[in-house]
Amino acid sequence: MSTCIETKQVSKIFGGLTAVNSVDVVVPENIIASIIGPNGAGKTTLFNCISGYYIPEHGQIEFYGMPIQGQPTYRVAALGIARTYQNIRLFGDMTAIENVMVGQYPRFKAGWVDAVLSTRREREEEKQAIEEGRRLLKFVGLEGLGDNLARNLPYGAQRRLEIARALANKPRLLLLDEPTAGMNPQETGKMTHFIRNLRDELGITILLIEHDMRVVMDISDQITVLDYGTKIAEGKPKSIQSNQRVIEAYLGPDVTSLTKKYQLRKKQRYDAKS
Amino acid sequence: MRSSAVDKGLRTGVVFGIVIVTMFLIGFTVTGAGLVGKIFGVQSSYSTPPLVFFSIFMILVGAWAGVTASPRPLLEADTWNRALLAGGSSGAVSGLFSAIIGFLFGELNSNRIDPRTYLPSVSPESIKMFLFDQTPFIGSLLMFALMTGSGLAAAALSFYLRNNGAVRSSLRKASESVWDSIRSERVSNIIQNKYTRYASLLAFAAILIILPRTWGGYWNYVFGTVGIYIILGLGLNIITGWAGQLVIGYVAFFAVGAYTFALLTAPEPHHLMMNFWVALGLGVLAAAISGLLIGLPILNLRGDYLAIVTLGFAEIIRILLKSDLMTPYTAGPRGIRDIAGPTILGKSFISDVDFMYLIIIAVLVVTFLANRLQNSRTGKAWYAINLDETVARATGINAFASKLLALSLSAAVAGLAGVLFASRNQFTGPDDHALMVSINVICLVIVGGIGNIPGIFLGAFALKGLPEILRETENYRLLIFGVLLIVMMRLRPEGFLPAKRPELEKASVQNPLGKEA
Numbered sequence: 170m171s172t173c174i175e176t177k178q179v180s181k182i183f184g185g186l187t188a189v190n191s192v193d194v195v196v197p198e199n200i201i202a203s204i205i206g207p208n209g210a211g212k213t214t215l216f217n218c219i220s221g222y223y224i225p226e227h228g229q230i231e232f233y234g235m236p237i238q239g240q241p242t243y244r245v246a247a248l249g250i251a252r253t254y255q256n257i258r259l260f261g262d263m264t265a266i267e268n269v270m271v272g273q274y275p276r277f278k279a280g281w282v283d284a285v286l287s288t289r290r291e292r293e294e295e296k297q298a299i300e301e302g303r304r305l306l307k308f309v310g311l312e313g314l315g316d317n318l319a320r321n322l323p324y325g326a327q328r329r330l331e332i333a334r335a336l337a338n339k340p341r342l343l344l345l346d347e348p349t350a351g352m353n354p355q356e357t358g359k360m361t362h363f364i365r366n367l368r369d370e371l372g373i374t375i376l377l378i379e380h381d382m383r384v385v386m387d388i389s390d391q392i393t394v395l396d397y398g399t400k401i402a403e404g405k406p407k408s409i410q411s412n413q414r415v416i417e418a419y420l421g422p423d424v425t426s427l428t429k430k431y432q433l434r435k436k437q438r439y440d441a442k443s
Numbered sequence: 444m445r446s447s448a449v450d451k452g453l454r455t456g457v458v459f460g461i462v463i464v465t466m467f468l469i470g471f472t473v474t475g476a477g478l479v480g481k482i483f484g485v486q487s488s489y490s491t492p493p494l495v496f497f498s499i500f501m502i503l504v505g506a507w508a509g510v511t512a513s514p515r516p517l518l519e520a521d522t523w524n525r526a527l528l529a530g531g532s533s534g535a536v537s538g539l540f541s542a543i544i545g546f547l548f549g550e551l552n553s554n555r556i557d558p559r560t561y562l563p564s565v566s567p568e569s570i571k572m573f574l575f576d577q578t579p580f581i582g583s584l585l586m587f588a589l590m591t592g593s594g595l596a597a598a599a600l601s602f603y604l605r606n607n608g609a610v611r612s613s614l615r616k617a618s619e620s621v622w623d624s625i626r627s628e629r630v631s632n633i634i635q636n637k638y639t640r641y642a643s644l645l646a647f648a649a650i651l652i653i654l655p656r657t658w659g660g661y662w663n664y665v666f667g668t669v670g671i672y673i674i675l676g677l678g679l680n681i682i683t684g685w686a687g688q689l690v691i692g693y694v695a696f697f698a699v700g701a702y703t704f705a706l707l708t709a710p711e712p713h714h715l716m717m718n719f720w721v722a723l724g725l726g727v728l729a730a731a732i733s734g735l736l737i738g739l740p741i742l743n744l745r746g747d748y749l750a751i752v753t754l755g756f757a758e759i760i761r762i763l764l765k766s767d768l769m770t771p772y773t774a775g776p777r778g779i780r781d782i783a784g785p786t787i788l789g790k791s792f793i794s795d796v797d798f799m800y801l802i803i804i805a806v807l808v809v810t811f812l813a814n815r816l817q818n819s820r821t822g823k824a825w826y827a828i829n830l831d832e833t834v835a836r837a838t839g840i841n842a843f844a845s846k847l848l849a850l851s852l853s854a855a856v857a858g859l860a861g862v863l864f865a866s867r868n869q870f871t872g873p874d875d876h877a878l879m880v881s882i883n884v885i886c887l888v889i890v891g892g893i894g895n896i897p898g899i900f901l902g903a904f905a906l907k908g909l910p911e912i913l914r915e916t917e918n919y920r921l922l923i924f925g926v927l928l929i930v931m932m933r934l935r936p937e938g939f940l941p942a943k944r945p946e947l948e949k950a951s952v953q954n955p956l957g958k959e960a
Contacts, residue, residue: 220837246839260830263823266948270820271827275839277820281848284819285812291819298820299947306948315948338839 171233173198173342173374174219174250179228179238181214188214190398191228196342196391201368201375203385205409206395207418212378213255215395216344219376220252221245232342247275251335252344255378257327261320265311265330268319269302272337301337309333309363325356329363336371343367345377349384357381361388386410394418448514452529455512456536456594463504463541467548469919470564472573475500477915491568494575498589501541505593508533513598516605526602527595534594541590542583545570549579655799663795665911667867670802671860672907675884676891676899677813678856683885684894684942685822686849687829688742689750692757693857693884695737696730698876700858701865702764702773703729708783708866712774719785723862730858734851742846745832749850757878764873778872782865798867805863809856813896816852818945825849826894883907886924890931892938901939 174196181189189211196202204212217223219230221242230238237245251272260268277298283291306315309329314322319330328348335343348364349357361384367373379385385392386406394402394409396418402409409415466472476497480486483496512533514521548570551558558565574582604610624630633639655663679693704726707717717725737756741748763769765776773779784793785801792801816822824845827835836842865871883906891902910920931938 222833222837241841242836243839243841246837252837254834258831258834260827260834262830262944263826264944264947267823267944270947271823271835271840272838274820274824274827279820281816281819281821281852284821285815287815294820303948313948316944316946318944334838 171198172196172231173233174376175231176215176219177229177231179215179218179225179230181211181218181223181225187398189218189225189395192395192398192400194393194400194403196374196376198374199368199372200390201364201377201388202391202393203389204376204378204393204395205380205382205385209397210395210418211398212395213346214398216252216346216376216378219245220250220344243275246338249338249341250344251338251340251342253328253331253335253346253348255346255350257324257331259319259327259331259334261318263319264316265319265322265333266299266302266306266315268330268334269305269315269337270298272334273298273301275338305333305337306330308336324351328352328360332363332367336367336373340373342374342376345375345379347378347380349379349381357384360384364388448525448529449532451514452512452532453536455508455529456533457540459504459508459511459533459537460540463501463537464544467541467544467569467573468562468565469922470566470569471919472497472500473566473569474915474919476572478913479503481913481915491572494572497572498575501586501589502593505534505537505590506597508537508590509594509597510601512594513601521602521605523602526598530598530601531591531595533598535587535591537594538587538590541573542587545573545586546579546583549574549582553579651803652800655796655803660795663799665908667795667799667802668911669903669908670799670806671864671867672884672887673806673900673903674802674809674860674863675857675880676887676903677809677896678853678860679884680888680894680896680899681813681816681825681856682846682849682853684888685817685829686825686846688846688850689747690753690850690853690881691750691885692753692755692878692881693853694876694878694880695753695757695760696734696854696857697861697864697880698757698760698764699733699854700726700730700861701871701875702779702861703858704862705779705782705865705871706773709779709781711779711781712771716783719783719866722783723859723866726862727855727858730861731851731855734854735847737854738847738850742850743843754878757876757881761873761876761878764876776873778870778875779865780870782869782871784866784869793869798863802863802867805859809859810896812856817896821845821848886928888938890927890938892940892942894942895938895940898938898940898942905939 172195174194176192176194178191178193179189180187180191192211192215194202194204194215204215206212214223218225218238221237221240221244224239228238229236232245232248232250235248237248237250240248260271263271277294279288279291279294282288303312303315306312309332311322311326311330311333314326319327322330332343332345332348345364349360352360364375364377365388368375389406392402392404392406392409393400394412394415396414401414401418402412404412463472466475473491476492476499479500480492480496485493485496509530512529513526514529548558548565552567552570557567573586575585576582577585655666675693675697678696679690682688682690704722706713707715707722707725708719710716737753738749741752764773767775769775784791785797786792792798824835824840827838827840828842828845832842861871864875868875887902887906888899889902890905891900892898906924910916916923935941
């Protein structure tokens with residue numbers, strides 16, 4: 170099993186704040202890996218380093234063995250890394266299918282001269298792009314909604330459309346930033362199932378940031394925990410659940426388990442009353 | 444409840460009163476009366492228009508006040524009483540304002556105080572007209588009565604039309620039957636028939652061929668200007684409407700095109716005397732290259748740097764052209780004369796009709812170009828950058844290169860417009876390339892409908908064609924531009940004809956862009 174993406178000692182510094190501090194993450198091909206951590210732990214910053222928005226101060230990021238740190242975002246995308254965003258960022262004034270077609274941009278060649286002359290290449294590519302767009306919309310369950318403006322779609326559909334746009338470039342690695350944020354348990358269940366499908370059917374490696382622990386524990390093959398920019402734990406869901414440092418990062422020191430924290434709080438309340 | 448109707452009437456009346464007073468103070472009452480006269484076919488450009496037209500103008504304003512104040516059926520109770528109270532009070536208050544201003548200026552006038560020292564548009568004639576040729580007292584009373592009456596009448600009429608079942612149902616029936624017939628299979632068969640389409644294209648072509656021959660030099664000049672502004676609008680739309688990068692100094696590229704062409708074809712100052720078509724190509728090319736050079740250092744920045752830099756560039760070009768430094772090369776503030784007209788096989792075509800044809804062809808070519816680009820892969824990339832540049836980059840779009848392409852294409856189109864402009868006038872000077880040109884183009888794109896090709900046509904006709912047709916309003920052009928922009932931003936921020944996205948999912952696979960086969 171080859172390595173899909175690997176960060177080697179990656180650091181990102183904003184002024185005096187080290188948002189990501191010498192983080193090593195190794196994601197083997199065709200697994201679902203999660204990055205978790207409290208708010209401000211540097212998860213999204215790490216994503217932004219991978220997708221080329223930020224240039225890390227130190228370290229190396231390798232995509233199938235190829236160093237990609239410092240490359241412009243569009244080139245990283247063309248290599249096959251696609252992403253979604255914590256707060257949905259669609260091209261709101263474009264239709265759903267156009268969003269997916271923009272996602273296919275790097276796969277095609279036709280330039281403005283082709284467009285003006287309406288060359289065979291232009292027409293072929295346009296046809297392919299529309300067909301692929303329809304297929305992807307169907308795949309994410311948005312068939313028939315393709316001609317609505319993206320901003321008019323309901324929330325869940327927007328999430329799925331964002332994933333469809335990310336899939337349009339046939340990526341080998343998909344970065345999902347909180348895919349179930351703002352969803353009810355039912356929608357979350359559907360999304361979890363859907364993400365697993367992506368891996369199983371399309372063979373895409375998935376790296377996701379998620380706060381919903383049930384989702385994380387359910388679908389992850391590997392979990393990396395960040396806190397204050399540093400990696401504090403890595404491993405299978407089972408081992409993370411019982412990891413002392415992770416519990417401390419989430420719940421504070423002197424707490425060995427969630428049950429104990431709960432008992433502690435109950436006791437404090439009881440003391441206050443009496 | 445009744446007081447709320449009066450309340451609304453009073454408020455509307457105050458607004459209209461202020462509008463009337465302002466119109467009087469800037470002399471628009473005379474212009475307005477002249478416009479009414481023009482509708483009835485009476486030209487009165489240099490004299491005060493007849494009283495009757497002024498009365499009609501004021502009645503229209505009063506009626507507008509009345510209709511505005513009358514109740515909106517779904518939000519307020521709509522009864523005779525309320526309609527009349529609101530309309531009447533609105534008319535009365537605006538009438539009161541008009542009466543007071545009329546009386547004041549009437550008294551000033553009869554005491555031989557000329558207000559023109561401070562208000563250059565308030566001539567004794569306009570005051571006399573405002574008072575219906577009567578004494579200040581009687582005139583202002585008449586004014587009050589006229590406004591109140593027209594407000595009442597308009598409110599009553601609009602109430603009647605809103606609530607009379609017979610009128611309403613017949614109106615609805617009429618509109619339904621028109622819609623039905625448009626939607627019916629027979630009509631749609633006729634519309635979608637290949638031959639019908641050819642016939643309508645042919646008719647359109649015939650109009651474009653015949654019109655310039657028949658309507659004379661003046662209209663050719665006016666619509667030539669409109670055509671040049673359509674080209675400019677379509678060009679600016681590429682970078683500003685689609686790629687979303689504001690360019691304020693668009694006139695710079697217009698100037699580069701015009702001057703390159705002029706210097707290459709005019710006998711002075713260089714005596715190059717190049718062929719029209721070669722020089723046209725070089726003018727367009729020079730403009731495109733200038734766009735590329737301007738874009739290179741700034742387009743990888745975000746935000747409004749491009750707007751500021753192009754603004755500076757436009758001013759630098761204009762000032763350089765005027766300067767002594769450049770006089771030996773560009774003929775300085777005098778401008779360049781005897782610029783070549785188009786020639787075909789040595790025969791020259793420089794009549795106004797020929798130029799109109801040339802401009803029509805150029806407009807068609809640029810429209811074709813813009814239409815092809817709009818929904819292409821490139822066009823979608825531009826629009827994606829416009830909507831969210833960060834995300835566009837992450838979908839694999841090289842935003843810098845795309846924006847650079849948009850800017851140079853945009854500049855090339857401006858260069859073409861510049862060439863046509865210089866060649867038609869056979870002259871170009873620094874003052875042809877003032878910043879006002881850019882502002883006009885931005886206005887017409889915004890008013891027409893940003894990002895939409897038919898919208899730009901409409902905008903160009905409205906902003907460059909209408910002021911020529913309504914010559915009386917010349918002095919108020921900037922005022923009207925300003926008001927128009929504010930009103931547009933409030934009511935229809937996306938323009939008269941907003942851009943629509945194509946329906947690609949539904950479109951058949953054989954005909955993916957919905958284009959004609």
